[in-house]
Amino acid sequence: MLKSLRARKGWRVADLAREARRSRRTIENCEGGRFVYLHTIASLANALGVGVGDLIEDGQVAGDSEGPPRRLGGIEITVRLHIPYEDFDEADGLASFLEALVGRLTMVKGEVQVGDVREGSVEIDLRFTEEQDGRRLVRMYCGMRLGGLGIDGLVVPSYEGIGADISGALTGLVGGSRMEVNRQLLMVTRLREWVDGGRAGSHAVTLWGRDGKGTRFTVTRDAASDRWSMRVASLARSRRPV
Secondary structure, eight states: HHHHHHHHHHHHHHHHHHTHHHHHHHHHHTTTTOOOOOHHHHHHHHHHSSOOOGGGGGBBBBBOTSOOOOSSSSEEEEEEEEEEEGGGOOIIIHHHHHHHHHHOOSSSSSEEEEEETTTTTEEEEEEEEEEHHHHHHHHHTTTTTTTSOOOOOOEEOOTHHHHHHHHHHTTOOOOSHHHHHHHHHHHHHHHHHEEEEEEEEEEEEEEEEEEEEEEEEEEEETTTTTTEEEEEEOOGGGGSSS
């Protein structure tokens, strides 16, 4: 159905990918009958000028038999990945990423729902129906405990306790001599005060662990949306101050 609708408009796969703002690999897999998320179907239908129902056979979309994600409260977090959008396949890549992420978070109490996937560096909106699950993601990311998942950053809404979650995770990365530890803990405390104060702009700290590995944490608050962009990056051991 999708292929015939695309052909009817005289579009190539690349044309539909551009109009729907989806990767070419995603379009190819959709036409091949692979796993399709409902939000992907919605973007394709909008680009083709048809209804979602026109792209659904037998009343269902693979992987979405329960309908679109439900807004049940909780917390919505945007996850940015390192992978270029044109190389990201929503059919396999998104499902694999979610499975790996939930496995790393462990003891997830609620649901993890996909809101949207955007181009550029891949951005995935995740809705955690239980706030504690989303907060665990924040703590584990800030504490450098999600390595190997390709996460390049998070965008998180303000919530009560966000400063404590960030500072608590960063404290676990502190090491060195007693003087170095005290100096770094002071930096983390000031960062928490800055976050709790809800100030706009950016703040960054550089921490060094007992093993000599460094971490650069940067957080930026957008005052208009009241959301926090945060990024953690590893530093080479040779850059440690002497």
